[in-house]
Amino acid sequence: MKKVIGISSTMVESVISNTLRVDENYINAVLHTGASPVCLPIPRDVSMASRFVERLDGLILSGGSDIAPFLYNENPIPEAMEYQFERDAMEIALLQAAYEKKLPTLGICRGMQLANVHFGGTLHQDLSVQLPDALEHHTKDWKDSAYHFVEVEGDSILGKCFSEKKVIVNSHHHQGIRDLAPSFRVTARSADGLPEAVEYLGDWNFHGVQFHPERLYFKDEFCKIFKILLEVC
Numbered sequence: 001m002k003k004v005i006g007i008s009s010t011m012v013e014s015v016i017s018n019t020l021r022v023d024e025n026y027i028n029a030v031l032h033t034g035a036s037p038v039c040l041p042i043p044r045d046v047s048m049a050s051r052f053v054e055r056l057d058g059l060i061l062s063g064g065s066d067i068a069p070f071l072y073n074e075n076p077i078p079e080a081m082e083y084q085f086e087r088d089a090m091e092i093a094l095l096q097a098a099y100e101k102k103l104p105t106l107g108i109c110r111g112m113q114l115a116n117v118h119f120g121g122t123l124h125q126d127l128s129v130q131l132p133d134a135l136e137h138h139t140k141d142w143k144d145s146a147y148h149f150v151e152v153e154g155d156s157i158l159g160k161c162f163s164e165k166k167v168i169v170n171s172h173h174h175q176g177i178r179d180l181a182p183s184f185r186v187t188a189r190s191a192d193g194l195p196e197a198v199e200y201l202g203d204w205n206f207h208g209v210q211f212h213p214e215r216l217y218f219k220d221e222f223c224k225i226f227k228i229l230l231e232v233c
């Protein structure tokens with residue numbers, strides 16, 4: 001039986017009707033592993049999350065808008081961008097249900113940040129203001145700019161995806177992990193010290209990456225992130 005991987009979606013509001021959107025790259029990345037992707041809705045009743053998780057073999061929390069800073073007890077700074085309370089609430093419920101079921105989970109960009117917040121960490125609301133010496137991590141050009149090196153920890157599970165310790169990744173984020181959640185360890189960092197990947201310390205296969213492997217899935221080592229971290233192979 002093919003494994004079924006759930007992918008969280010984002011809400012696009014419209015006067016006619018709200019629409020759910022999932023970046024096609026996540027779908028293609030999951031298809032490329034041989035698993036079956038399923039796009040997950042954002043119901044108002046977040047208790048649906050455990051129902052969804054019961055039917056899944058793996059979960060991807062996808063990228064997207066900012067996490068509401070209230071979730072880590074802060075008021076928004078002027079540079080904070082749009083956030084969606086409904087999406088935050090649903091993804092926290094998915095994450096908690098996945099944690100309880102020990103469902104393999106991969107948090108990508110926003111997904112990693114959300115997990116860090118849920119398990120007690122905090123975020124830089126905007127790197128250019130709060131970490132001004134940081135590398136360029138944010139670009140509106142999704143094609144090829146703002147790539148940078150990361151140093152991958154060799155003894156991590158992420159380390160099994162790459163033959164080299166120094167890896168070039170893409171970078172499309174203006175927020176980042178400030179205080180790491182106590183239950184996480186950092187498995188990759190950029191040269192400015194910012195966490196670019198984390199894993200859960202304990203008996204749950206949770207991994208977070210700050211970069212976007214779904215946009216590079218056709219490269220073997222980035223496809224391995226989906227295969228190994230989601231236990232698809």
Ligand code: MN
Binds near residue numbers: 137190196
């Ligand atoms: Mn980056």
